[in-house]
Amino acid sequence: MVDVSVTGLTKRFGAVTAVRDAGFTVAPGVTGFLGPNGAGKTTTLRMLLGLVRPTAGAALIDGRPYARLSEPRRVVGALLEATGFHPGRTARDHLAITARLAGLPAYRVGQVLDEVGLAGDARRRVGGFSLGMRQRLGLAGALLGDPPVLILDEPGNGLDPAGMAWLRGLLRDLAAQGRTVIVSSHVLSEVAQTVDRVIVMHEGTVRFAGTLDELAEPGPAGLEAAFLRLTSGLQPERSRS
Numbered sequence: 001m002v003d004v005s006v007t008g009l010t011k012r013f014g015a016v017t018a019v020r021d022a023g024f025t026v027a028p029g030v031t032g033f034l035g036p037n038g039a040g041k042t043t044t045l046r047m048l049l050g051l052v053r054p055t056a057g058a059a060l061i062d063g064r065p066y067a068r069l070s071e072p073r074r075v076v077g078a079l080l081e082a083t084g085f086h087p088g089r090t091a092r093d094h095l096a097i098t099a100r101l102a103g104l105p106a107y108r109v110g111q112v113l114d115e116v117g118l119a120g121d122a123r124r125r126v127g128g129f130s131l132g133m134r135q136r137l138g139l140a141g142a143l144l145g146d147p148p149v150l151i152l153d154e155p156g157n158g159l160d161p162a163g164m165a166w167l168r169g170l171l172r173d174l175a176a177q178g179r180t181v182i183v184s185s186h187v188l189s190e191v192a193q194t195v196d197r198v199i200v201m202h203e204g205t206v207r208f209a210g211t212l213d214e215l216a217e218p219g220p221a222g223l224e225a226a227f228l229r230l231t232s233g234l235q236p237e238r239s240r241s
């Protein structure tokens, strides 16, 4: 098992404190990382991935900052904004180049294309892909190293209802394989059906970390009420880890 932990994590951008003294640990299974726009979710995930330097505190994977992992792609797979693909490259070429640069075996390319349902589009240029197809390609890239930890920022963006159902299945499969999956979202219903645990952020602080059962009454209405309570600023902070 690979530990993911955040302790005393703070990030200031000039006068803006994006993340303030955040702390949590993430267990295997699917953890929903929730919060309204601007809550600090992406900044926290980017600090875990070594893309943003913390002002204070630590964001560790397997006990180390991302930059000190010896084979990071084999430990953690990431999906951030599904941009940055070269539009003239095919999906297969994009993944083949990513695999080569990361020292990963070429046979993984076909496997991950299958896993994300893009095998039939492997030879199409990415420039012609829909947002949902780009999300799938981004997920394929995250899975290339067969990592025990996945950090997925809004993976449901651009997916249609069938795509969302597929994503839920993929997340459950990854959890059943014993992986630790962190998935950020501001779509509550999306999360309620998929996650084992939730972390709720608001205005840069962690308002709750625990199981879905601890957070709310069963059903989407219960979750929505709990979310609004935690993010309205009317209630005292509440965190269980």
Ligand SMILES: Nc1ncnc2c1ncn2[C@@H]1O[C@H](COP(=O)(O)OP(=O)(O)OP(=O)(O)O)[C@@H](O)[C@H]1O
Binding pocket: 013, 016, 017, 018, 035, 036, 037, 038, 039, 040, 041, 042, 043, 044, 186
């Ligand atoms: N590079 C940056 N420079 C200045 N401010 C930033 C930067 N990145 C994020 N912020 C600010 O930090 C705060 C948290 O942003 P962040 O993107 O982490 O939130 P989020 O929870 O991911 O929101 P969303 O759901 O809208 O993506 C916001 O006020 C944002 O404007």
